[in-house]
Amino acid sequence: MGKLTKKQKLALEKVEEGKAYSLKEAAELVKEITSTKFDASVDIDVRLGVDPRKANQMVRGVVSLPHGTGKETRVLVLCTPDAEADAKAAGADYVGLDEYIEKIKGGWTDVDVIITMPSIMGKIGALGRVLGPRGLMPNPKSGTVTNEVGKAVKEVKQGKIDFKVDKFGIVHTSVGKVSFTADKIYDNAKEFINTLIKLKPSSAKGTYVKSIYLSSTMSLGIKIDPKSVDEN
Numbered sequence: 001m002g003k004l005t006k007k008q009k010l011a012l013e014k015v016e017e018g019k020a021y022s023l024k025e026a027a028e029l030v031k032e033i034t035s036t037k038f039d040a041s042v043d044i045d046v047r048l049g050v051d052p053r054k055a056n057q058m059v060r061g062v063v064s065l066p067h068g069t070g071k072e073t074r075v076l077v078l079c080t081p082d083a084e085a086d087a088k089a090a091g092a093d094y095v096g097l098d099e100y101i102e103k104i105k106g107g108w109t110d111v112d113v114i115i116t117m118p119s120i121m122g123k124i125g126a127l128g129r130v131l132g133p134r135g136l137m138p139n140p141k142s143g144t145v146t147n148e149v150g151k152a153v154k155e156v157k158q159g160k161i162d163f164k165v166d167k168f169g170i171v172h173t174s175v176g177k178v179s180f181t182a183d184k185i186y187d188n189a190k191e192f193i194n195t196l197i198k199l200k201p202s203s204a205k206g207t208y209v210k211s212i213y214l215s216s217t218m219s220l221g222i223k224i225d226p227k228s229v230d231e232n
Helices: 006-014 023-032 081-089 098-105 118-134 149-157 182-198 226-230
Strands: 041-048 060-064 075-078 094-096 113-116 160-164 170-177 209-216 222-224
Touching: 023 182, 023 209, 023 222, 023 226, 041 182, 060 182, 075 081, 075 098, 075 118, 075 149, 081 094, 081 149, 094 098, 098 118, 113 118, 113 149, 160 170, 170 182, 182 209, 182 226, 209 226, 222 226
Parallel strands: 075 094, 075 113
Antiparallel strands: 041 170, 041 209, 060 160, 209 222
16 A cells, blocks of 8 residues: 555544444535545445345435536437427437437447437337446436436436446445535435435345445545434
């Protein structure tokens, strides 16, 4: 391990090893221990007591963060010509169909979210090899396959995110930026965790939320006491 900088040493001193902080404390602490010159993302990792290999224990859902994500989300809408005006009016960054399908086939994936319509999914199925590994494949469960493309674009732009548990049983997402107030980070993180709890599969046995960690880009992870999420 390389030599620690002065700022890294100060951060280590502020986070007590082995201590589980309340969500409120962690939201304040993550701001204190972040020393990046850019506006770092605030990330949350929740380890769940599920077996993602079993279909009935796959945890996937969407959540609208009360204060948004703090970052600009680039949205591509693949739709029929009659829906293009709605998509553009809602703030979509790219709108079209065949020309973008060809671009994606060529390897272009310079977007964060792709929204499309049920009638077009037949064309998009062939893009699975490109979009799947990048988490960009539209899915009805995440609200990205819909006839109301304008509404879907607005929701994404306002802070709606989708998430799913990985093969290790961990759900990872961003819940804001370090420039957010501690209260906003807390509100967003609490909304995300509560959404996860509501999605608990009936087949999951034992402890459901095993661990929660809050961190920023390049910062230490702060352990959170799951019981503190319900505190006001």
